[in-house]
Every structure is written in C-alpha cells, then in structure tokens.
Amino acid sequence: MAEQAQGISPLSAVVADVAQGVALALRGGGGSYALSDVLPPDEAVAPAAVRVLGADALAPYALDRAAATGGATDRTTADRALVRAALTAFAPGADASEVSLWSYRGLLAAARALLPADPDGWPPEPPAATAWTATDPWPKLAHRASQLASLALPGLDTPLAAGLAERTDDLARGFVRAVRRRDWLQAAGLGRWLASAADVPDTLGLDSGLVFVRQMSGTQPRVALHVAAAARFYGRGS
Amino acid sequence: MTGADPRGGTAVAAPAREHPDGGTADVHGLDPALLDSMAGSALRWLDGMRDCFRLPADVTTDADPNLTLKPLGELAELTHLIRTRHPRADVRTLAEGLFAFAWEETRGGALFGDLLRGEPRATYPVELYGVFARTGLRHPGVEELIRTATGLRGWRVAREDHTRTLGVLNAERRIGLPEHADFAEVLAMTGLGCRSEPWTLDRKAAYGVTHDVFHLTDWGRARERMPADLAEYLRLWVPSWLECWLEEELWDLAGEWLAVSACLPVPVQDPAAWRRLAAAQAPDGSVPESGTEPPPGPDEADAFTACYHSTLVTAFAATLARIGAADGSDTAPHSPAPHSPSLPHGPAPHGAAATRNTAMEGPESEAAS
Numbered sequence: 001m002a003e004q005a006q007g008i009s010p011l012s013a014v015v016a017d018v019a020q021g022v023a024l025a026l027r028g029g030g031g032s033y034a035l036s037d038v039l040p041p042d043e044a045v046a047p048a049a050v051r052v053l054g055a056d057a058l059a060p061y062a063l064d065r066a067a068a069t070g071g072a073t074d075r076t077t078a079d080r081a082l083v084r085a086a087l088t089a090f091a092p093g094a095d096a097s098e099v100s101l102w103s104y105r106g107l108l109a110a111a112r113a114l115l116p117a118d119p120d121g122w123p124p125e126p127p128a129a130t131a132w133t134a135t136d137p138w139p140k141l142a143h144r145a146s147q148l149a150s151l152a153l154p155g156l157d158t159p160l161a162a163g164l165a166e167r168t169d170d171l172a173r174g175f176v177r178a179v180r181r182r183d184w185l186q187a188a189g190l191g192r193w194l195a196s197a198a199d200v201p202d203t204l205g206l207d208s209g210l211v212f213v214r215q216m217s218g219t220q221p222r223v224a225l226h227v228a229a230a231a232r233f234y235g236r237g238s
Numbered sequence: 239m240t241g242a243d244p245r246g247g248t249a250v251a252a253p254a255r256e257h258p259d260g261g262t263a264d265v266h267g268l269d270p271a272l273l274d275s276m277a278g279s280a281l282r283w284l285d286g287m288r289d290c291f292r293l294p295a296d297v298t299t300d301a302d303p304n305l306t307l308k309p310l311g312e313l314a315e316l317t318h319l320i321r322t323r324h325p326r327a328d329v330r331t332l333a334e335g336l337f338a339f340a341w342e343e344t345r346g347g348a349l350f351g352d353l354l355r356g357e358p359r360a361t362y363p364v365e366l367y368g369v370f371a372r373t374g375l376r377h378p379g380v381e382e383l384i385r386t387a388t389g390l391r392g393w394r395v396a397r398e399d400h401t402r403t404l405g406v407l408n409a410e411r412r413i414g415l416p417e418h419a420d421f422a423e424v425l426a427m428t429g430l431g432c433r434s435e436p437w438t439l440d441r442k443a444a445y446g447v448t449h450d451v452f453h454l455t456d457w458g459r460a461r462e463r464m465p466a467d468l469a470e471y472l473r474l475w476v477p478s479w480l481e482c483w484l485e486e487e488l489w490d491l492a493g494e495w496l497a498v499s500a501c502l503p504v505p506v507q508d509p510a511a512w513r514r515l516a517a518a519q520a521p522d523g524s525v526p527e528s529g530t531e532p533p534p535g536p537d538e539a540d541a542f543t544a545c546y547h548s549t550l551v552t553a554f555a556a557t558l559a560r561i562g563a564a565d566g567s568d569t570a571p572h573s574p575a576p577h578s579p580s581l582p583h584g585p586a587p588h589g590a591a592a593t594r595n596t597a598m599e600g601p602e603s604e605a606a607s
Contacts, residue, residue, distance in 0.1 A: 139481060173478035179437035180482050187437075203471050205435035212437075 014039070014049045018057065019221035025060035026228040033060035036078035050086035054103040055110035056150040056225060057083070062233065065114060065155065072116040080118055083111045087123050099147045101128035102160050106151040113155045133163030141167060142174020146189030149226050152196045154233050161196070168197045172204045179209065184217035188226035195230035195237065210237025267509045273556040274326055276516055279523030280553035281320070281332040283545075284313070288336075290542035293343050298352045303362070307353075309546055311366045314340040316554040318373060319457055324557045333553075341370055347377030354383045359392060361406045368409030384413065394418045400427045401446045404453035425454060430468060436475035441491065444479060448494040455501045458558045462503060469503050476502075480511055488528045489518045493551035500558035507559060515552065525549045 021038030024030040035057050039046050050057045058079070061068035068076065087108060092100045105128055112122055136144065145164055152161065164171065171190050178187035191210045194200045210227050214237075217223040231238035284291075291310050294301050313336055321333035344350065347370060353363035364384055370376070387393065388410065397403045403424045410417050425431040429443050430450035439447065451472070455461050464472075480495040492515055499506045519525045524541065525548040 138477065169474060172474065173481075176437045176475060176478040177482055180439070180478075201470075201474050203433045203436065203474065205437070209435065209437055 011045045011048055011052070014043060014045050015052050016221045018049055018053055019225045022053070022056055022059055023221060023225040023228045026063070026225070026232045028232075034075040034079060035082055036075055039082065041078055041082055046082060047085040047089045050082055051090040051104075051107065054148075054150040055106040055153050055156060056229075057086075057107070058110040058114045059150070059153055059225075059229060061114040062110075062154050068114050069116055076116050080111070080115050083107065083115065084118060084120075084122075087111070091123065092126055096126075098129060098132060099144055101126055102148050102151065102158075105158065105160075106148065106153075106156065109151075109156050109158060110153065128160075130159045130163045133160065133167065138167070138170035138173050139177065141170055142178070142190055143186065145171055145174070145193055146178070146186040149189030149192045149229075152192045152229065152233075164193055165197060168194065168199050169201065171197070172201055172206075175204065175206075175209065179213065182216070184213050184220060184223045185226075187213045188217070188223040188230075191237065192226040192230045192234075195234035207237050268507050268512060268559055269509065270560060272512060272516055273560045274329065276512075276519060277320065277324065277553045277556040277560070278326070278329050278332070279519065280525065280549045280556070281317075281329060281336065281523075283523030283549055284553070285332055285336060287538070287542050287546065288339055290539060290546070291339070291343065293349070297349070298356055305543065307362065307366065309542075310340055310343055311362075311369065312547065312550055313337075314366070314369045315457065316550045318369065319459065320553060320557045323561050325560060329557075337373075341375055344370070347375065347380050350377065350380045351383055354380070354387060358383075358387045361397065361402070361409075364388065364413070365405055365409040368412035371414075372412040381413070385415065388415050388418065399446070400424050400431075401429075401449050401453070404428065404450060408453050408456070425450065430454070430471070433468070433471045436471075436478065439479060441488070444483070444491055445494070447479075448491070448498050451498045451501050457554075458497065458501045458561075461501055461505075464501070464503050472498065472502055473504075473506055476506065477508065480508065484511060484514050486528075487518070487530065489515060489525050490527055490548040490551050493525070493548060493555045497551065497555035497558050500555065500561070505559070505562065512556075512559070519552065523549065525552045 018035075018039050021030070021033070025033035035050070039049060039057075043049070058068075072080070087104070090104070092104050096104075105125055108122060108125055111118075132144070133141065141164075145167075148160065151158055171193050175187055175190040175194060178184075178190060188210070191206060191213060194204070194206055195210070200206050210230055214224060214227040227237055230236045291313055293306050293310060297303075297306050317333040317337040317340070321330050321337050324330050324333065341347075344366075347367065350363045350367045353360065357363070364387070367377075367380060367384065397406060403419060404421065407417050407419060407421050407424065428450045429439075429446045434443065434447075451464075452458070454468075455463055476495055476499055480492060480499070483491040483495060492511070496508070496511060496515065499508065515525070518530065524545040526545055527548050
C-alpha cells in the first residue's frame, strides 16, 4: 500500500486500494467481498478512507443485499465497526459543504440499507439541501454530482438522486466537458449517474463513452470503480 | 429585435424588414445593447482595416490566399447577412460599406475569371463568387467559365471533406447551377449529420460542425431547414462545446458556437457566454483569436491577421443573436437575392488558417496547390 506508492499520501494509497477491491468485486472477481478484508481495521487511516469512498465502500453489498443484512457475522460486524468509526470521526461540521454533507449521508444510507442493524443505532442524518440540484448552472452541478457518484447505487433512494434525475441533459453536458478536459474521474462519476438515468440522450453515446473513459484513464481505481458500478448496477458501458 | 414594439419585451422576433433601430428589449435573456455594441465596434475596427483586406496585385499568382482571398471572402459572406438583417441602421450601413468594398476588390467579379483561368478545377473561385451572386452581383463572363468548369465530370470528384462539399453545393445553388451531389446525402456523412459522439469533438471537428450548420441553414437565414434530430443534437451539446471553448479562450470558435446557437429553429442563447466574449473584445472593437494577450507584433498587418476572423465572427454572431427567433429565409427587402431563397449552405471562407488544420473551407487548399 503506502510503502509501494512513494509520493502518494498514505490515505490516497489506501483509498486507491479499497477502490480497486470494490471495482474487482463489482466486476465479479476475487470471491466474496468484505470491506474489512480490503481495508484492515487496524489501518490508521481506515476511517478516513471509508469516509472518502462513502457509500462505495459498501457498494458490492448492493449486489446481494440479503446476504449482507441477513445477520451479523464476524465480517459484517467488523465492517459495521469500520463504518461507524468513519461516521463518528468525520461527521460534517457546521460549515460543511453540500458535497461533504451528501457523501456523509450516502455512507449512512448505505450502512442502513446494506449492513446489519447497529445495536447502538446509526448516527443521525445531518440535514442537507437539494435546492442546488435544481439551480446550479450545469458545469457546477456536474462537478458536484461527480463528487457524489457513490450515491448512484441501487437502494439508495436519496433526495439527491431524485434531484439529479431532473437534470439528465445537464449531467450529460458535464460528461462531454469532462471528457474533453480529460478529467476522467469527473467523467466516470457523471457517466455512472447517467447510467442510472432512464432518459439519457442517445446521441451522447454513453456506453462507448464509459468504455472510452475507462481505457483512456489508464489505471485510476476510482475511475474503474465508477465504470464497474455503471456496468454492474445499470448495465451500461459493458 | 422584437415585435412591432421593439421595447415590448416579447421574445418573438419581428421580420427583419421592420428594422426598429435601437430597441432595448431583452431578446431571449440577451442584452440587445451589448450585442449591438459588440457588432458595431467590431465592424468599425474592420472598417479601419480595409487596407489589410485589399487584394495585392499578385493575388492570382504568388500571394498567400490565406492572407488575401480568404479574409476578403469572409468579409463578404458575413457582412452580407449583417447589412441585410441587423436591426440598427448604423450597423447595417457599416456592413453595407464593407460588402461593397469587397465587391470592388474583386473588380466587379472579374477577379473570379482570372482565378478560374488559372485553376479551372478549383472550387474556391466558385464558392467566393457565390457569395456575391446570391445578392445579385454577377459577372456574365465569369458565369460562362463557371458553367463550363462545373459541368465537367471531374467537378464531381469528391472534395477533401464533406463539409467543404456542402460549401460547394451551396455555391452552386446560390449561382443557380445544377448541384453536383445530393445535399442531404453529403450532410449525412458530416460530423453534424452523423451526430458524432459529442465528447469526441476536437478543434478540427468543431469547426466542421459549425460549418455544417452554417451551410445547412444558409448562414442562419434558413433555420427551418434544420432537421429535428439535428436540432435536438445541437440543443443538447452546443452548451457544452461553447463552455469548453470559452474556457480555452478560443474566441473565434466560441463566437461560432454562439452563432450556431442562434441558427437553431428555436435559438438557444446564453447571456453569460456573451458577456464572456464581450470581455475578450478590446476597446478598439477587435477580438483576438485566442487568449487575452495583445496581438503579436506592433504593426497593423499582425493585428489584422491575429484578429480579423474572430472580430468578423463576433459581429456575425451578435447579429444572428439579435435577430432572434422569427425570421426565416432570406427575403428581407435589403437583400436583392434574385434566386431561390430556399437554398441551404454557403461558402465558408474562414480565418482558421490551414496552419491550424481546421478543415475550414476557404481557398487555401486548392489555391496553394
């Protein structure tokens, strides 16, 4: 991990490793997934890594929700502790951005939906606005949405997703701009939201666009994760 | 311009023939005063640059056509629309003067005869002549030569790209010649016609799409010719492309996208984008090709080369945006247009020089050969 990646901060290296594990699981490889397998709980930055990845840390469980929530096994207990640590240590402050608030809510919503119930109860849901999903100019909207692509997950029926569903054309414009800027992470995040939408314009060429982004991005694990999620959950780009 | 009352605030454009001067109504959220200021100052700068547009004595032999025929052709194409369509009389007068100047520089069309005798297979003399022929400015001797050249089987050999072929077809129809290919079939093979994945556009492809639109709509005069599927394609993606090239500060292409926005059957306008282009316009009216740096070199010729195209495009786009949504084919009373007004396309002289490999129409490729 960190030792193998000189010049990269340990946190980003850990995040990349976990993202790689999630992407692999979404592609159906590597056996059964457990967050605590790809992210050792004694890793110092584990809570921060979970907070950065948000709901994506639990995304493979959305493939088989019944198995994940069927009962508290050792693995799910360990996962629950990891997520709880992240939610506790990195709760958004009073001046938190909308992106920070929503990524926190995404992680919380994924925990509630995809992990066995926490006997102590999960932390409360912080209020987060949705008005900006209707009013942001499309470049700003697209940038924020891409940062929140982990919320494009089946079963996470958030007000954010409902708001973005009204802006499909604008997200698609953001995808075009992101590819032109070679901002592969933003493009992949937007492509994932678009994959979840029912009304993507045909002329966008979303399927080939997702493949293009994955191939052009080289080996960026979070790009691969978004593209894998688009394919596995929504059948696009594969 | 708006309806019968130019200050009525309606978004419905009036027929161009009404020419209400100085209207202050807001057109599609745009600021008419800003648009008129941009067009007027751009034309004044161009007017002051007439000497740079003047054709040298060796125009038909050794002169670089990118620096001679191409600027003059653009001047004629774009000022023609402004002189017939702009709602303000002072702006129309400026454009009229420049258009007449361009015709004079061709020696009443005789230039095109010289060019054709030198290069009978070249398309650019025909394309450039078509700009003037469309308005009724004709030269009988040139027409005889053109009929011979365009009647040859060799004329039907494919051009270097389909967008350019649309420009040639446009010229044929403007002049009243038989079209050498089917416009719709050629269009279908262009970047616009095949509705390329919008995220694949690079600069060259972008210039191709803008000119596909200009030829298809006869440079904004026949927006109704835009098929619904292509209009939808542009409605979706032009905002994204416009934003990309504004961010890159490539002002001529940003201006072309603003012009394209105004060529849609239902124009899509972006007031903020206009303010950004306005901020790039220098106090003297010139618009640099890119960035914010002053044009290279101290002399007038350098400034001209660096700015003439973007400045012309700015005046053209501001005029199209100002006209608004309602007028159709080119039947405005200021246009003599003796031929069928329902002709799409137009020659596309273009300032994006061959050195930038922009696939723009213009005389360079054939004249340089």
